[in-house]
Amino acid sequence: MKKSLLVLFSFFACTTVAAQTTRNGFELISRPAQKQIDILYNGQLLTAYCYTDSIAKPFLYPVNTLGGITVTRGFPVKPIPGESTDHPHHVGIWMNYESVNGIDFWNNSSAIAAAKKEHYGTIVHQKILNQSASGRKATLGVTATWVNQAQETFLNEHTTYFFEIKDNRFYITRKTTLTALRNPVVFKDVKDGFFAIRLAKELEMPSATSKSFTDDKGNITTVPAPGTGVPTGMYYASNGKTGDAVWSSQGTWAMLKGKKDGASVTIAMFDHPSNTGYPTYWHARGYGLFALNPLGRAVFSNGRDSLNLVLQPGRSQTFTYRIVIAQQDLTIPEAAAMDAAFKQSRY
Template structure:
């Protein structure tokens, strides 16, 4: 009788906590092909595996205070925002040359006549999910396939979501395993772990620029102008602004303002990763990425990797991104890096 009463009390306690919406919660929405990550009843982000995008991704990405830091396009375009690079969606991880197949640039903008050059990361299943207080975890699997469906890599990814002092921490640990053939990650520019930022967080620019991908496709990015864009990059190596691109360091952060509030997004490399410390693929137009695999490109040929995974061989990558509605300092970033380095993955 006492055990039954205790079980009933626990049930009502858990129900009340769920209804109050306090802390982190994971809400599975299979009909929309996404899992919402909610904090105190407010959406922080969602793990999305929709058919229309060529990889799983986190979208949108919000501060705990409710300000969206990611671009809406191509999922939910907003008036006045740029529409370049439709493959830039929320937060994602993939690469431009995997056995010669381009996973990075694949999107609905690629014509059918060229699709055989591009690959897709297919979500397979959710392995586990949990949430309690200020921390939640989500584990998923996926497969990297070419246009004809040939599988190159199996992927297992674990996400850790935390809210600490109104800072939203996302830690992604991904293990890639080669299947029945060797897999070559050729040194190229476009990769690897990335976020595409809202227009307000771009760096101001006065002129349009053109960028060429591994397939020779040229994308023109219009000048962002001044006034609305407020972003500026800062890196652990002391570099700032456009000079962060192609430099090497253990962390980098983008600082700006949106909706009148200071915003900081910081990316951290982990010492256990291949290619540590990473090279930064941080563009002023809002692509904030790290790429440890494109070493020959970023070093002008003085460094190289051309990573090869033999059949059955695995490689694990762990990265952290912090989103906060505050103006983080270099010392703040250094302290968070030190804490991250002490964690074992």
């Protein structure tokens, strides 16, 4: 009898401990040995802030829905059989640019030969400023520097990530302030930039043909045809354009809808009225690059528009963007409503 009571007591004691350790809401876990901070919700990984040495900038990776579906491509961090291996600099969610005082931050990766590295820049993580997590909201503040191969610093970066769960969707808002240091910093109008996510193969647009793309240095990257079986993606933009027509068009929001792991998935991206170049141009490619670029206006407008943003020494520019990850088939009215709410937000 006593033994039975002891077993019963032990069962309830373990149950109580398990209940006490169940994690509700957001939690940020630092893993300095891996150079990352995991962002969890109800104990499940939604994304991680990564600042590994092998990638030429900090980035969020992987990116998951609340239901656990990974929407980002695995390559080059954790390649998945059958996925594309083009553009090794496309990793998770990131922000950088192709021409900063003539230095290319966008295309830098381990694939660049050492002899050519002088033309490429790196965004170097400096420190974690602050982090907080409570219920359905979390924030992470970090700093970084934009440097060339000779370790000359062009820009200081201060970024705050705002994470939120709302309407069963994962909201990621990034507010980044770039400050020029001793010399003027010129962001020449070019194609490749600025805020981006590289999506999983299932969320690419179906295509039966391969395509080639050229950067500002004349380097050509060929993307093989993804086929018409696995890819299910389709772009929709606030300006009414869809598919490939979204590329180079202007709009306040765009979204990519598709299916992965048997579920509907929508990735929506929003510009904010406080940003330079609002409304942005969309650098949205069918092969899985979903980006906005407010700084490449001469390219996207075929010369009708231009910006060539210059930051004088000591001057700053702030950019605020939002990505919504939904394991849902969002409608255009829903995206428009989220856009209206974002316009009214203060960051």
